[in-house]
Amino acid sequence: MNIKRKIIIDTDPGQDDAVAILMALASTELEVLGITAVAGNVPLNLTEKNSCIVVELSGRTDVPVFSGCSTPLVRNLVTAEEVHGKTGLDGMKPVEPSIPLEEKHATDFIIETLLANNPGTITLCPLGPLTNIAQAMIQAPEIIKRIQEIVLMGGAYFEVGNVTPAAEFNIYVDPEAAEKVFSSGVPITVLPLDVTHQVLTTETRVDIVRNIGNKVGQEVANLMTFFERFDKEKYGLDGAPLHDPCVIAYLLEPEIFDGRYVNVEIETQSKLTRGMTVVDWWGVTDREPNCLFVGKADSTRFFELLTEKLRLLP
Ligand code: RIB
Ligand code: CA
Numbered sequence: 001m002n003i004k005r006k007i008i009i010d011t012d013p014g015q016d017d018a019v020a021i022l023m024a025l026a027s028t029e030l031e032v033l034g035i036t037a038v039a040g041n042v043p044l045n046l047t048e049k050n051s052c053i054v055v056e057l058s059g060r061t062d063v064p065v066f067s068g069c070s071t072p073l074v075r076n077l078v079t080a081e082e083v084h085g086k087t088g089l090d091g092m093k094p095v096e097p098s099i100p101l102e103e104k105h106a107t108d109f110i111i112e113t114l115l116a117n118n119p120g121t122i123t124l125c126p127l128g129p130l131t132n133i134a135q136a137m138i139q140a141p142e143i144i145k146r147i148q149e150i151v152l153m154g155g156a157y158f159e160v161g162n163v164t165p166a167a168e169f170n171i172y173v174d175p176e177a178a179e180k181v182f183s184s185g186v187p188i189t190v191l192p193l194d195v196t197h198q199v200l201t202t203e204t205r206v207d208i209v210r211n212i213g214n215k216v217g218q219e220v221a222n223l224m225t226f227f228e229r230f231d232k233e234k235y236g237l238d239g240a241p242l243h244d245p246c247v248i249a250y251l252l253e254p255e256i257f258d259g260r261y262v263n264v265e266i267e268t269q270s271k272l273t274r275g276m277t278v279v280d281w282w283g284v285t286d287r288e289p290n291c292l293f294v295g296k297a298d299s300t301r302f303f304e305l306l307t308e309k310l311r312l313l314p
Contacts, residue, residue: 004031006121006250012040012128013050014084015091015227019220020127020153020244021051030251031120035065035112036106040173041080044070047128050089052097057219059314060137061099068106068132069159079134080169083230091226092219092311094289110136114143123251126152126181126243129170137184151251153244154178154179155264155277156193157293158217160199164275167191171267172267172275173276179266180290188291191246191260192262192277195257199246199299200239201228209311216313243307250294252309256301259294262289 007030011017024032037048048067055063071077084090101305102109110132114122124147126133137144154170155178161167171178182188201224210221230242250257263285269275280287 002029004029005031005123006031006111006117007123007125007251008034008036010036010038010106010124010128010132011051012038012042012047013043013054013221014047014244016242016244017041017127018050018054018089018223019242020055020248022058023245023248023306023309024217025055025060025063025311027248027252032063032196034109035063036068036109036132037065037188038068038106038128038132039070039077039309040170041084044068045075046088048101049097050084050087052099052101053089053095053259055226056097056099057216064102065127066102066104067312068108069135072129073134073176075176077188078161078173083227085226091223091225095212103219107136108140111140111143114146121147122149123148124150124151124250125247129173130154130181131174132178134174137180142282144184144186145184149189150181151189151191151247152189152249153196155190155282157277157279158295159193159197161276162193163187166267166273167275171277174237175261175266175268175275178275179268182264182266182290189250189259190291190293191250192293193241195241195294195297196241196246196272198297199242199302200237201242202239205239205303209310212307212311214311214314216310220310221281223255244280245306246297253305254302256298256305258296259292259296261289262291262293264291266294
């Protein structure tokens, strides 16, 4: 019998976050212990609400949702309504969630869950700025050695930045949090723009999702259609990169991806390159490798897997 992988998804929904959460909640290979919301694409009052909306859409109302940090560790929040719309889930029919948020703070949930489970059995899956994860590490350093792995969407190297010429959004919003996580010694797998820009929501792929025949398929196609307009215009691509679902696909079928174990440092001092992931891809420094930096994906298999999972939902 296959053992389910226990994960916590930390997220700032965001259309691509929503697709990642749905994919995870459809997957019997994963035990989603909780969803923790963080400020990012839109402010926390919306990312926490959107997390509830997506959990409800999945039908998995057994999965608890926690609200976390409303601002980065030391900086002001930067949001991305120009990409995700005012609500953060533009494209979906507006709806009020009926499932409640948990009382407990997200960082307390992360800490308590890691302390209550055997070391090396919980994987953290951040899909937004790393504020909640870093805050939990600061609050309770004893959790660091208990984390099995951190599999995150963030950063960029050959693909360069998407919010500045140097930085990807999740790392840019809270570089200090990213520095804390990347220097923690926890095993880290990074799904950066280098790989997410290979998995594009082309018209054919969106049509397949729309025609799955369930409500989730309709709503995901609507989310993708709204979400893709920004990147299609900016990059002139025939679809938008589906960033966050790469994290879940990696957990389910790592063989879809390929990467290199390298050192990544985070720029926190420079105004010009704040949030840049400085990747020693060619091993030119003596800095110790600290993460698997993924650079390739089989986009055909990725979308087959995504569609297979969405088909399992209501
Ligand atoms: O740069 C892409 C990342 O920023 C994705 O996680 C997207 O949801 C936004 O949070
Ligand atoms: Ca996100």
